[in-house]
Amino acid sequence: MSSESENSGFEFLKKKISGERGFNCSYYKESILKRRIDSRMRRTEIDSYKDYVSLLDRSPQEYNALIDTLTVNVTEFFRNPLVFKAMEEVIIPNLLFYKKIQSRKVIRVWSAGCASGEEPYSVAILFKEFLGDEIDDYVFFVTATDIDDNILDKAREGIYTADQMKNVTKERLDNYFNEVAGKYQVKDSIKKYVKFRHHDVISGEETHYFDLILCRNLLIYLSRGVQDEIFERFLRSLNPYGYLVIGKSETLTPEAAKRFELIDLCERIYRKPP
The missing domain is CATH 1.10.155 (Chemotaxis Receptor Methyltransferase Cher; domain 1)
Incomplete structure (x- = not known):
């Protein structure tokens, strides 16, 4: 050639x-x-x-x-740390601002394609740190879904290797994990905010009223036509001003790009208009 x-x-x-x-x-x-x-x-x-x-x-x-x-799909806590930094500095403060204006105390997050659970637990830790003791003044939970029942069982168990913890600071290790035979288990104080369930993001029943949806590194396995359907589902599932975060190597379809507001191109963060 x-x-x-x-x-x-x-x-x-x-x-x-x-x-x-x-x-x-x-x-x-x-x-x-x-x-x-x-x-x-x-x-x-x-x-x-x-x-x-x-x-x-x-x-x-x-x-x-x-x-x-x-x-090179890997699963680890706080994967792509800059995304979680943007959540701390932009997404969570803005969501809480809107909740205050609306006098609402419900915060719902969806981790779609959650695999072994590192992402939803990471999100729960961020909200816990941001709100402190006030978190229990809210009805806060993360719905974490996947189609693999075996991996969901592993996620519920919440035990991880040192490699999966490389982005976790010592302070967070001490606060949110127990060391078990050389591995790390998520404490119940974080587990209680995360609900794992079997769900197919393509054909599963639709749920609504989410403030934040994370669907990272799943969409690239699907055709653009199916991606369009999923983005429409996400749009219907989000509250006004709700956020969508996709993987750094992923892009919105042209049709979806017309429907979502761009918040951070580098970190692939979008928002549903009011």
């Missing part, structure tokens, strides 16, 4: 992934992106981008395997 043909094939593949899955290739260094794609091509014994594109068209399984390779 000529260098020019190889480059055009690579560019076409990037546009395909972006157009069909909403994967933001610009978030990654080109050399890293190319290396990860090439690793999947070697596994499938394909040596041209054109042929690999044809395989992706035939095999949803390979498409998802590629996305897995590109994202």
Whole structure:
């Protein structure tokens, strides 16, 4: 394959992934992106981008395997710390401001595709720290959903390895976790705010009146058409001025971008208009 043909094939593949899955290739260094794609091509014994594109068209399984390779999906507390910093400095203060104006004491958060639970527990810790003892003056809870019952059982147990805790400060470790045989278990004082349940974000029943929805690193596994449906669901599920946070390598569909207000492009934070 000529260098020019190889480059055009690579560019076409990037546009395909972006157009069909909403994967933001610009978030990654080109050399890293190319290396990860090439690793999947070697596994499938394909040596041209054109042929690999044809395989992706035939095999949803390979498409998802590629996305897995590109994202190097990891689960850990406070993953992408700048997102949680934005929650502390922007989202939570603004939500509480609106609650005060409305004289409402209910705060509902949805962690969609919560996997083993690090994200919803991280969110609960932030609200607990921000509100302190006043948190119990509110009806506050995080609904954490996933389609994998086994991983939900693990999330309810709330026991994690040191690797999953690398973004957790010593103060937070002391305040919110118990050490158990070299691992860390979430204390009941945080667990009580998180409710795990089985739910399919695509076809499950709709729930409403959320103030914050986090759906990070799930949408890139789905087609743009399905993403549009999910964004519409999220829009209906959010209260006015409610926030949506998606993964850093994800993008809104063009239609969804018309419906949500952009709050922070870098951290992928959006808001439902009033």
